[in-house]
Each structure stands twice: as structure tokens, then as C-alpha cells.
Amino acid sequence: MSARQAKIKKRKVREPLTRSQIMARIKSSNTAPEMKVRKLVHRLGIRFRINNNDLPGKPDLANKRKAWAIFVHGCFWHSHAGCRLASKPKTNTAYWQPKLQRNKERDAANVEALNHLGFRVLVIWECTTKDVATLTRELNTFFVLISA
Template sequence: MMERSEVMRRVKAQDTRPELRLRRHLREIGRPGYRLQRSDLPGRPDVAYIGRKRAIFVHGCFWHGHDCKRGARTPKTNADYWRAKITRNRARDEAAEAALKAAGWRVLIIWECQMKDETALKARLRAFLD
């Protein structure tokens, strides 16, 4: 059985499956020209269209505390730690979104669970980028 630390080491910070799917959809709808993981922007958006001032974040439901089935689940071990961690993540996300908006950016949050409906996702992306 895998130790907790080994499991956590395998969690990627970028180029996750949801991020790669998002980028594939952006290419399919004809919206290339984005930049990835811009550390000079608040929150380090997963995808940023610099000239258009558009930022897209892909949030994992568990890690960012979404109110869906996957995000509402609480781990059985070390529950207090995880509750605090997710609360900090949400506060950080809100601060980054507010900072981007204050700088004149438009922000789109895509939750991991919302990526299942590809037609709806592509429609949201088109509407956001037009």
C-alpha cells in the first residue's frame, strides 16, 4: 500500500489531465495564443490571454472545495488539516480573482466536474473569449 507522502508527491501542480483537456478544447475552438502558468499574474492562471486580459483557472473539485459530490467529500484521516487546507485554498483563489478583476482582467473558473460536458464547456469558452 502506498504511503500518504508518496501519494501526495504524485499530485501535479501543472499539466494535469483537466488542464490538458482545456487546452485541447481551446485549440479545437480556434483560440490558440494563450500563455501558461503566468507567475507574474495574481493566482498564476492556468491559461492567460495577455492582450485580451482573460484568465482561466481549472480547479480540482476536492482541492478547491467545490460544492459537488467530489468536492464536498472530507477525508477520513486528518480531517481538520484538510478542512483548513481547503479553506486556505479558497481564500487564496478569491484573493487572486479579486486582484485580477481589479487590474481589468476577466476571469473564468472551470471546475473539474464541469469538464464532463464538452459541448457546454466549449460554449462557455467561446462566450468568455469573444
């Protein structure tokens, strides 16, 4: 072993993260899917506000004057039906099942409240943001319908 190799310390092996530490690292806003949607909407030349507190559900993107709102939902947190990213937790199901069900119910109530206020609402799922072409097509369709 050379003198240089002797000076190099061994890499410290980190303990696996606990469930609490994992959950603490999950962001609620400015997520990667949300940022992709924002970039594409901005690239289309459409103006919006983010996380508008005045509207039900605090949509991720919204324009009150044009009366539209976009929610970017994580497939797991909002229980996207038929999506591989929306796995059902195998541990502590007594906690997770009601929590995820409440999320779905709250989302439906928020969309209904926005519709009642005259807003057009688009829900974009995390899995949709993985394919930029599909996401762009979905956004174009939404904004063409709004302007019609």
C-alpha cells in the same frame, strides 16, 4: 504443469501505497482537466500563455493583451460546493479543513486581484471537464463575452 508455465514467475503483489506516496503522485500542472481545456481553447483559435507568473494566482491560461484569464480548479483541492468530487477528508481533519479553506480564500483573492487589473476571469471546475459539450459551451460563452 507444463515447462512453460513453470518458467513463468508469479506476479509480485505490491504493498498498498502510503498516504505520502499517494500525495506525491498528484500533479500540480499539466493535469488532464487542464490539458482538455487547453486543447479546446486552442481549437477555438484563441492564443494564450500557460501558467503566467506575472499575474496574480498564476492562471492556467491567460492572454495579457486581451486581458482574460482561466483557472482550471480541481474539485477536491479547491472545495467545489455541491460537487461529489469535492469530498471532505475523514481523517486528519484538523489539517485538511484549514488547508482547503485557505485554498478557497486564496482563489477568491486572486480572482479579485485580476478583476482589479481589468481582467475577465473564468474558473473551470474539474467536474465540468468531464463533459466536453458543456465545457465547449462554457468556453464559447466566455470568449463571446470578451470579444463583445
